[in-house]
Amino acid sequence: MKRIVTSFLLTLFLLGLVLPASAQQSSSFKLARIKYRGAGDWYNDPSSLKNLAEFARQQVPIAINPEYDDVAIGSSDLFEYPFAFLTGHGSISINQTEAANLREYLNNGGFLYIDDDYGLDKHFRDVIKQVYPDEELIEIPFDHPIYHQVYDFPEGLPKVHEHDGKPPRGFGLLRNGRLVLFYTYESNLADGWANPEVHNDPAAIRQKALQMGTNILVYALTSGR
Numbered sequence: 001m002k003r004i005v006t007s008f009l010l011t012l013f014l015l016g017l018v019l020p021a022s023a024q025q026s027s028s029f030k031l032a033r034i035k036y037r038g039a040g041d042w043y044n045d046p047s048s049l050k051n052l053a054e055f056a057r058q059q060v061p062i063a064i065n066p067e068y069d070d071v072a073i074g075s076s077d078l079f080e081y082p083f084a085f086l087t088g089h090g091s092i093s094i095n096q097t098e099a100a101n102l103r104e105y106l107n108n109g110g111f112l113y114i115d116d117d118y119g120l121d122k123h124f125r126d127v128i129k130q131v132y133p134d135e136e137l138i139e140i141p142f143d144h145p146i147y148h149q150v151y152d153f154p155e156g157l158p159k160v161h162e163h164d165g166k167p168p169r170g171f172g173l174l175r176n177g178r179l180v181l182f183y184t185y186e187s188n189l190a191d192g193w194a195n196p197e198v199h200n201d202p203a204a205i206r207q208k209a210l211q212m213g214t215n216i217l218v219y220a221l222t223s224g225r
Contacts, residue, residue: 032081040088074098111220
């Protein structure tokens with residue numbers, strides 16, 4: 001059976017804690033941005049994931065390549081990546097084969113982070129029902145390690161964009177006690193990761209978004225393995 005984060009990849013992460021930057025480059029791994037069918041713009045804000053990776057490896061000595069790959073949700077290539085990111089504003093359409101592929105990815109060590117860029121919520125929840133018909137997204141409590149992994153967020157997610165003016169909320173899905181996906185709603189962290197001129201967010205807001213993103217990334221790569 002396929003495993004996403006093998007002991008080899010975990011070793012790469014741990015080596016990043018002790019190796020100099022020149023050595024880390026030769027053993028770094030990539031993140032995946034999810035491509036999907038439908039009316040959603042999965043490709044928006046292309047600078048976001050790269051900026052997060054660069055920030056994270058500056059703050060935590062982590063062997064990660066900032067040049068991510070775009071990977072289709074139904075592709076077997078997905079299993080090569082320990083962390084996958086999905087965002088957009090509109091609808092997502094997946095078939096049974098794609099749902100099964102994502103389910104196997106999550107069940108076998110993969111981690112999916114989803115950021116609602118406004119308008120994604122209903123469509124994403126429908127997708128999760130296809131992937132896990134008998135599971136429900138749960139709200140992640142503020143004392144969960146994902147909010148304290150590197151930086152402390154005792155009140156949960158930072159508010160980056162207003163959207164509908166509701167409080168930001170983080171949801172997740174656990175399999176055998178492991179958080180396999182994390183979904184941010186009414187927060188829009190990824191917009192805060194984008195280049196400053198894209199959304200003109202204040203520097204303090206961007207910093208909080210990048211810090212919370214680093215928490216998510218480090219949690220995904222080290223927890224429950």
